[in-house]
Amino acid sequence: MIDLKNITFDHCLKCTVCTIYCPVARVSPEFPGPKQSGPDAERLRIKDPGLLDDSLRFCTNCKRCEIACPSDVRIADIIQTAKWKYAGRTFRPRDFLLGRTDLLGRPAVRASRLVNALAGFKPARILADKLFRIPVDRPLPRYDRGTFERWFSDHASSQDGFERKAVYFHGCYVNYNDHALGRDVVRLLNALGFGVTLTREVCCGVPLMAGGYIDRARKNARHNIGVLTRASGEAARIVSASSTCSFALKNEYPNLLGLDNSAIAGRIEYITRFVHRCFEEGPVPRLGPLELTVAYHAPCHLERMGGALYTIELLKRIPGLNLKLLHSECCGIAGTYGFKSEFHPVAQEVGRDLFRRIEAIRPDVVITDCETCKWQIELNTSRPVLHPVTLLCQSLDV
Amino acid sequence: MKYDCIIIGGGLAGLTCGLKCLDDGLSCAIISAGMSALHFSSGSIDLLGYDPPGQVVPAPFETLSRFIEARPGHPYAKCGPETIEASLDFFRRELLAEGLEICSNGRDNHFHVTALGTLRPTYLSQASVFNERIREAFFRQPRIAVLTVKGFRDFHPGLAAANLRRNALFKDCEIVTGQIELPWFEQTPQNPHEFRSIDLGRMFDSGRGLGLVAARVKEAARGAVFVGLPAVIGFEDYNRVMKRLMDLTELIIYEVPTLPPSILGLRMDNALKSRFAARGGVFIAGDRVIGGEITGGRLDHVHTRNYGDSRLRAGHFVLAGGSFFSGGLVSEFDRMSEPVFGLEMDYQPGRGNWYSPAFLDRRGHPFLEYGVKTDQALRPLDRHGRPVENLLCVGAVLAGYNPVKEGSGGGTAIATGFQAALRVAAD
Numbered sequence: 088m089i090d091l092k093n094i095t096f097d098h099c100l101k102c103t104v105c106t107i108y109c110p111v112a113r114v115s116p117e118f119p120g121p122k123q124s125g126p127d128a129e130r131l132r133i134k135d136p137g138l139l140d141d142s143l144r145f146c147t148n149c150k151r152c153e154i155a156c157p158s159d160v161r162i163a164d165i166i167q168t169a170k171w172k173y174a175g176r177t178f179r180p181r182d183f184l185l186g187r188t189d190l191l192g193r194p195a196v197r198a199s200r201l202v203n204a205l206a207g208f209k210p211a212r213i214l215a216d217k218l219f220r221i222p223v224d225r226p227l228p229r230y231d232r233g234t235f236e237r238w239f240s241d242h243a244s245s246q247d248g249f250e251r252k253a254v255y256f257h258g259c260y261v262n263y264n265d266h267a268l269g270r271d272v273v274r275l276l277n278a279l280g281f282g283v284t285l286t287r288e289v290c291c292g293v294p295l296m297a298g299g300y301i302d303r304a305r306k307n308a309r310h311n312i313g314v315l316t317r318a319s320g321e322a323a324r325i326v327s328a329s330s331t332c333s334f335a336l337k338n339e340y341p342n343l344l345g346l347d348n349s350a351i352a353g354r355i356e357y358i359t360r361f362v363h364r365c366f367e368e369g370p371v372p373r374l375g376p377l378e379l380t381v382a383y384h385a386p387c388h389l390e391r392m393g394g395a396l397y398t399i400e401l402l403k404r405i406p407g408l409n410l411k412l413l414h415s416e417c418c419g420i421a422g423t424y425g426f427k428s429e430f431h432p433v434a435q436e437v438g439r440d441l442f443r444r445i446e447a448i449r450p451d452v453v454i455t456d457c458e459t460c461k462w463q464i465e466l467n468t469s470r471p472v473l474h475p476v477t478l479l480c481q482s483l484d485v
Numbered sequence: 486m487k488y489d490c491i492i493i494g495g496g497l498a499g500l501t502c503g504l505k506c507l508d509d510g511l512s513c514a515i516i517s518a519g520m521s522a523l524h525f526s527s528g529s530i531d532l533l534g535y536d537p538p539g540q541v542v543p544a545p546f547e548t549l550s551r552f553i554e555a556r557p558g559h560p561y562a563k564c565g566p567e568t569i570e571a572s573l574d575f576f577r578r579e580l581l582a583e584g585l586e587i588c589s590n591g592r593d594n595h596f597h598v599t600a601l602g603t604l605r606p607t608y609l610s611q612a613s614v615f616n617e618r619i620r621e622a623f624f625r626q627p628r629i630a631v632l633t634v635k636g637f638r639d640f641h642p643g644l645a646a647a648n649l650r651r652n653a654l655f656k657d658c659e660i661v662t663g664q665i666e667l668p669w670f671e672q673t674p675q676n677p678h679e680f681r682s683i684d685l686g687r688m689f690d691s692g693r694g695l696g697l698v699a700a701r702v703k704e705a706a707r708g709a710v711f712v713g714l715p716a717v718i719g720f721e722d723y724n725r726v727m728k729r730l731m732d733l734t735e736l737i738i739y740e741v742p743t744l745p746p747s748i749l750g751l752r753m754d755n756a757l758k759s760r761f762a763a764r765g766g767v768f769i770a771g772d773r774v775i776g777g778e779i780t781g782g783r784l785d786h787v788h789t790r791n792y793g794d795s796r797l798r799a800g801h802f803v804l805a806g807g808s809f810f811s812g813g814l815v816s817e818f819d820r821m822s823e824p825v826f827g828l829e830m831d832y833q834p835g836r837g838n839w840y841s842p843a844f845l846d847r848r849g850h851p852f853l854e855y856g857v858k859t860d861q862a863l864r865p866l867d868r869h870g871r872p873v874e875n876l877l878c879v880g881a882v883l884a885g886y887n888p889v890k891e892g893s894g895g896g897t898a899i900a901t902g903f904q905a906a907l908r909v910a911a912d
Contacts, residue, residue, distance in 0.1 A: 103746050104520045107683045116673050154771030157519030157811060353793075360795070363486075393772050393791020396514075400486060412762065415770065 093342075096126035096165055098158045105152035105162055110417040111145050114436040118145035121152035125162040129169065136173040143169060145433065147421030148297065150391040164342050171299045181219035182298035185423040189290050192230070192263035199230040222431035226466060228264045228458075235262045235269040239285055246273075249282025253361070254318050256311075256327040256336065259290050260458040271480040272328045272358060278372045278483055279365045284323075286314040291335040296343060297423045308340050308348075316350040325355045328476055330389035330456040331422065333357040338392060357389065359397040359456070359475055366404070375485020376407035381478070382450040384413045384441065384464065386457035387421075398456055398475050405482045411448050416441050420463035435467070442467040454478060487798040488512045488767070490909050491787065493774045493825065494805030494813060496521030498880025498898035500757040501572070502803050504579050505906030507764040514797070515766065516789060518773035521754065522811055522881070527742040528716070528749025529597050529615075530587070530899065532573070532608035533561075534892020539847050541606045542892075544593045546570065558885040560897045563861050564904040569896065572903030573609065583756035584724060586612045590620065598713065598741050600640050602631075602648030606892055611749055613718065613727055613740040622711055622737050626657040630709035631741075632702065634685055635666045636677025639744035640715035663705035668694040682743045683751070686720030695726070699733030706736060716740035716749045723752060774825050777802070779867050784826075784876045801875045801909040804828075804857070804865070805902065808881035814856060823857050823882065827868035831858040831884035849890030856884035863905055875912075877905040 099122070106112050106120035118124070124143040131138040143166050152162040184191060195202045205211050206227040215221045235257055246252075253276050261269040273283045288311055292304035315325055315336075327333040337355045340348040356364075365371075383402060385395035402410050419437030424430050445453055445468045453464050453472045461472040490506045492499045495517025506513040533545040533552065542548055546566060553562040561569060577587045587609045589595075595615050596604040631642040631649070642662035649655045669688045670677050680688075689695075706712050718740060719726035731738050742749050761768060769789075777787035786796035806813025806825065815824045816839075821832050832855035833839070839852040857865050863877045879901040881888065888894030 102525065103681060103683075104524050106681065107524070107746050107751065108520070113687065116675055119679065155520045157521075159519070159773075364795075391771060393769070393789065396486065396767065396769060396792075399767070414759075414762070 093161055093164055093168065095160045096129045099126035099160045100158055101127075102157065104157060105155050105160075108151050108155040110149060110151060110419065110437040111147055111433060115145060115433050118142055121146070121162045121166065124169075125152070125165040126160055129165050132169055132173050139169065139173040145430070146170075147417070147424045147434075149387040149417045149421055151387055151417060154391055161342065167296065167343055171301045174299070176299070179298075181221060181427070183300070184219070185426055186295040186298035186300050186303070187290075188259040188263070188294055192259055193234075195230045196233055196263050199232045203229050216428055220428040221426055222428045225426055225431055226462070227426075228260075228462065230263055231266045233266075235266045236285060238266055239269070239273070239283075246277075246282035246284065249277070249280065251281050252284050252323050253281040254315065254323055254325045255283045255285055256288055256291075256315070256325055256332060256355075257285065258327060258329040258332040260329060265458070268328065268474050268477060271474070271476050272326070274480055275358075275362065275476055275483070276326070279362065281365075284318065286318040288314060291332040292344070293331050293335045293339070294423050296335075296339065301344070305344050305346065308335075308344050308346050311336065312340065312346065312348050312351060315355075323354070324361055325351060326358050326361050327355065328358040328456075328474065329458060330357060330386045330392070330394070331459070333394075334388040334392045357392065357394045357397070357456070359401050360394055362479070363397040363401055366401070371404075372483060374405055374479070374482040377405055377478070377482050377485065378407045379451040380409040380411065380448070382411045382413050382445055382448050382453050382470075384418065384445075384453060384455040384460060385415055386455060386460050387417050389456050390415060394456075398454075401479060402454065402475060405478065411450060413441065413444055413448075418460045418463040420459045422459050425459070425463060434463070438463055438467060445470060452478070486514075486795070488514045489799065490514075490801045490803060490906075491516065491797055491799035492803040492805055493787070494521075494807055494811070494880070494882075495758075495768060495770070496805065496807055496811065496880065496898070497523055497526075497753075497757075497895060498902040499803070499805035500761055501576055501899045501902035502805060502879055502906045503761050503766050504757070504764065505575060505903050506909060507761070507766050508575070509906065509910035511910060513766050514769060514799075515761070516769045516772055516774050516787075516797070518812065519771065522807055523750040523754040524747060525745045526747055526750035526753075526895075527597060527599070527605070527607075528611055528747060528753050529605075529607040530573070530576075530609035530895035531606070531888075531892040532569075532594070532896035534594060534606035535890065539890075542594060545608060545896075546592050556885070560863075560883050560886050560901050561893070563859070563863055564900045568904050568907070569900040572900045573896070575903060576899050577609065579760050580753070580756050583760050585752055585756040586724075588612050588616045590615065595620070596654075598645070598649070598739070600645060600715075600741055600743055602645030602652075604652060604654070608896065611740070611752065613716070613723070613738070614749070618737060619739060627711045628659045628661070628709040629655075629711045629713065630661045630663060630706040631713045632662070632705050633664050633715055634677075634680075634717065635664045636670070637680065637685065637715060637717075638678055639682060640741065642713075645713070645741065659709075661707050661709060663707070665698065665701040665705050668697045681746065682715065682717045682748050683720060683746050685715075685717035686723075686748045689717065689719045689726045690722045692722065692726065692729075695729055696733060699730055702730070702738075703734045703736065706734075709736070711737050711739065713739045713741050715743045716747065717743065720748055720751065721755070777826060779826065779873055782871060782874050784873055787825075801877065801912065803902075803905050803909070804876060804878045804882055805880045806882050808856070809852075811881070813882040816852070821855060826865075826873075826876070828857045828873075828878070829866040829868070829870060831856060847890075849887045853887045853889055854885060857882050858884055862908060863901060877908060879905045
């Protein structure tokens with residue numbers, strides 16, 4: 088019997104619209120595009136896994152094909168699943184390391200100065216490129232000192248006074264690389280009258296899925312579903328300020344990992360959606376004017392999930408802000424994709440138009456919801472990049 | 486979230502409506518589930534190509550009043566000739582602002598050539614398909630070359646030329662065919678058969694090697710002054726690429742629409758969306774409206790698959806979800822429905838009545854005329870048969886016209902979209 092979990096490939100009309108909007112097919116002749124790698128090739132693969140075409144590794148899982156598809160085919164899901172379902176497993180130290188953000192993060196935050204210095208040390212990077220195929224030109228994320236969880240537990244008592252609570256899924260980036268964003272999230276939620284609680288979360292699993300470590304990803308996902316279900320027992324909202332973490336918890340767990348997340352799915356919200364709802368219900372905290380020109384870049388996964396609108400609506404509420412919406416397109420980095428030497432040139436080429444448009448607008452800051460989009464835009468433009476929550480906090484401070 | 490107008494559907498009708506709303510100073514959001522039928526269209530706008538007996542209409546505005554009088558239920562009758570003309574002018578201005586020039590043959594129809602080499606009457610075309618120079622050159626009955634790109638699967642000059650030769654309009658033309666090899670193919674490991682229109686369009690956009698392409702076109706044209714090529718001559722930078730190619734070859738180059746994805750249609754889609762964004766419209770892509778609440782004869786809000794329990798509110802809503810292909814209408818074994826609100830449909834029950842057994846029947850297929858029933862103001866009836874005050878239906882979701890048989894699809898989308906925006910602004 089052929090095991091068919093996702094039979095949406097059968098709804099494909101072969102219209103090729105997805106391929107028009109595929110950022111990778113646009114720049115790389117090596118990727119035949121989502122239609123061919125997804126629904127077309129799936130018909131062959133289900134009969135004979137030996138017909139697996141290696142070119143589907145070029146897919147970044149940005150999901151733009153699914154946004155474009157007029158027939159609701161889950162094209163990117165088909166491609167992602169095929170990557171690990173039909174391909175033999177080969178151990179790659181790099182993919183293992185990139186996938187295990189927590190394994191790397193925990194020791195790195197203990198010696199953040201040393202790690203950051205090493206990450207910027209050219210000979211070490213050349214060696215890393217040679218040994219692990221991590222591109223020299225791609226700056227590695229900087230590590231903060233200690234973990235955000237540690238900071239939070241030191242300040243947890245400040246959350247006791249709030250009657251209403253929100254569970255905050257902070258993600259690895261906040262925990263190891265950007266405590267300031269985590270503190271801003273707490274501040275913003277407090278300003279809205281919500282106390283924050285954390286759970287014993289682990290990495291959402293996105294980098295593991297990207298590396299093909301699917302069993303490990305499932306293990307993480309089961310753990311997260313478990314702790315979040317227990318923590319949000321009183322129908323509390325679960326908030327994440329990472330567009331990709333929220334997308335994974337909400338959509339990738341059932342669609343890619345085949346797990347039942349129904350206990351939490353309805354309560355997971357990307358932060359701007361949560362904040363927007365609070366604003367609608369009122370009272371709205373006072374937002375001070377920010378005389379800035381900002382360009383907003385909507386991350387692919389937030390667009391797929393449906394949520395860019397909330398960020399845009401919140402930004403519009405900041406007085407004095409001159410908001411420019413960037414043309415909807417992929418920045419190219421796609422999480423760990425841009426950290427792989429073989430894909431780095433593709434990642435850079437995909438984002439070229441976006442970078443050009445940003446430079447043409449000359450904004451004071453670029454706003455985006457995703458940490459890896461932030462790295463990519465900061466690497467390729469002269470502009471600083473902030474999270475919308477940070478900007479909202481700045482406005483609260485005025 | 487609240488807007489003056491929320492439009493369900495981001496195709497030709499929805500985008501025209503959205504642009505007119507913004508033009509009138511209204512706030513507007515479009516929710517679009519997947520890319521629209523423009524991606525499969527010729528990129529020309531048909532207004533009224535054939536009269537009821539099936540004869541070609543030479544000048545649509547001369548027959549439109551009579552046509553409307555005879556068919557009071559037709560969407561055109563709900564707009565009126567003045568609004569139809571104003572909508573087309575508006576449409577052309579909006580596209581021109583994005584650099585896409587749309588030409589007409591005065592107030593007459595003109596023909597555009599299909600990939601099969603047949604002629605279709607149409608009213609508006611992109612400059613690479615119809616302009617004064619093309620018209621004049623054609624009257625001199627020039628030697629014509631129909632060329633393609635070597636390896637390209639979606640256009641076959643032999644087929645097109647064979648049909649053109651059978652056409653009386655071309656009886657004094659000598660038609661030659663040929664193919665050119667693109668220099669870009671020499672630098673890629675791929676087989677030329679793998680390239681689709683969009684890949685070729687982007688190669689032209691790069692602008693590199695155009696001199697060599699021009700030399701090959703000229704050689705393959707074998708003395709013809711008029712060259713038909715598949716519509717792949719630039720996707721974004723088409724104006725500059727086309728001008729350079731014509732300057733370099735000193736030939737008149739004509740674009741023939743290809744199998745999907747159709748670059749002529751894509752250019753239009755791109756220009757409309759860019760214009761909509763530039764005017765401050767909110768375009769939500771890849772999301773589907775799954776329902777809404779109608780109370781007291783008014784649609785209060787809609788919800789979408791992605792936005793879940795969030796209510797998207799608006800003073801007015803416009804349903805522009807398209808026909809069966811786009812999912813704006815749904816057919817089951819023996820019934821048809823409008824899936825978002827369950828609006829009352831105008832159709833003949835019984836599957837046997839829906840289509841003619843002859844695929845290319847000149848009388849057309851009846852199902853193409855089925856759709857949502859509306860009053861003269863484009864307002865529909867809800868599932869209980871009660872009118873919905875602030876919901877308007879536009880484009881292919883409407884009943885009462887046959888876009889294929891009449892050659893009226895584009896015109897209906899633009900005119901009704903424009904008309905709906907006028908009504909929203911007037912309220």
